[in-house]
Amino acid sequence: MAETNMMASSKGSVNSFAGKKVWITGHKGMLGSAVVRSFANEGAKLLLTSHAELDLTDQAAVLAWMEENRPELIFHVGAKVGGIHANATLPADFLRDNLMIQSNVINGAHRVGVQKLVFVASNCTYPTKAQQPISEDALLTGPLDDSIRAYAVGKIAGIELCRAYRKQYGCNFISVIPPNLYGPGDNYHPQHSHVVAGILRRTHEAKVGGKSEFVVWGDGTPRRELLHVDDLADAMKYIMLAPATHDLYNVGCSHDLGISELATIIAKVIGFEGKIVYDTSKLNGTMCKLLDSSRIRSLGWKPKIEEKAGLRSAYEDFLHLLQTPEARARIG
Numbered sequence: 001m002a003e004t005n006m007m008a009s010s011k012g013s014v015n016s017f018a019g020k021k022v023w024i025t026g027h028k029g030m031l032g033s034a035v036v037r038s039f040a041n042e043g044a045k046l047l048l049t050s051h052a053e054l055d056l057t058d059q060a061a062v063l064a065w066m067e068e069n070r071p072e073l074i075f076h077v078g079a080k081v082g083g084i085h086a087n088a089t090l091p092a093d094f095l096r097d098n099l100m101i102q103s104n105v106i107n108g109a110h111r112v113g114v115q116k117l118v119f120v121a122s123n124c125t126y127p128t129k130a131q132q133p134i135s136e137d138a139l140l141t142g143p144l145d146d147s148i149r150a151y152a153v154g155k156i157a158g159i160e161l162c163r164a165y166r167k168q169y170g171c172n173f174i175s176v177i178p179p180n181l182y183g184p185g186d187n188y189h190p191q192h193s194h195v196v197a198g199i200l201r202r203t204h205e206a207k208v209g210g211k212s213e214f215v216v217w218g219d220g221t222p223r224r225e226l227l228h229v230d231d232l233a234d235a236m237k238y239i240m241l242a243p244a245t246h247d248l249y250n251v252g253c254s255h256d257l258g259i260s261e262l263a264t265i266i267a268k269v270i271g272f273e274g275k276i277v278y279d280t281s282k283l284n285g286t287m288c289k290l291l292d293s294s295r296i297r298s299l300g301w302k303p304k305i306e307e308k309a310g311l312r313s314a315y316e317d318f319l320h321l322l323q324t325p326e327a328r329a330r331i332g
Contacts, residue, residue: 020044022072023049024075025049025074026079027049028050038230059103062105066108067111067112073115073240075236077120079120080094080101082187088147094150103161106119109171115172117174119162119175121159122177125156125159127142127143128286129142139248148285159175176251177248179289180196180225181226182311183313186314188200195224198217199262203263204315206272207272216260223289224262225290228310231303238301254290256290269308269312
């Protein structure tokens, strides 16, 4: 693998985004929107396709579009995503759609000679009992969390597909694994949201409803590492420009919070002074998922956004959505 990595990293090295044709899949989602924002002053030609314009599960359509538009760099963000409840109830949808999307984009990137591709995976790809903090070498070393198994298997397949094209064809395809993301553009749906968005919404509703308490799913003991979506966008661009010494990078902040701690911080950000209660009938999910991000730190990258400031930006985004009728689908 070392020889293949060297071959892939030297092939088509990227020195600047200026003038480059950059395709950002899933550009309307939380992460995709952050990547687009980060390109405001780069001088790149962004290629942005909505689902209505290009269905990433349609192999023929994806390849035809790529052959016509010839992207040079790809940030492959587009995926079917959701929280614990969505993954537990819709496993076939998550596995099927993500396998198709990844296969079409990654194979197409090889077919049209893309210079470099960065694929976004998930920390749920790691075994539930992986040693903490979790290094990239822990992938495929143990069982996955049953509540999110289908999504995890799909993302593992994406990582391995990038590795396979890298090994067989020398493609410069690299995967990143972030922790729990939060920030502007999140999905605040009452059933399908991730942990930060879900707690933030329920806290806000308790405050404006004059309630004496709000509910957190689970018992509050699991721990989660959080990363602001703008920090991940910055890391992805950093990796796109950096010489590739590995094919997989964890991208985290290197510390975690208990769910109960997170709920307390969110309550302070929102200004809710009531009681926090825990619904133990809901799934906890994996108890701890702290990433070892020393590999990307060795390249010189580190996060910039402190959690309280990041959570304030997420709450401001939520308040904006409440006033934006066309965006209410993200609230439900």
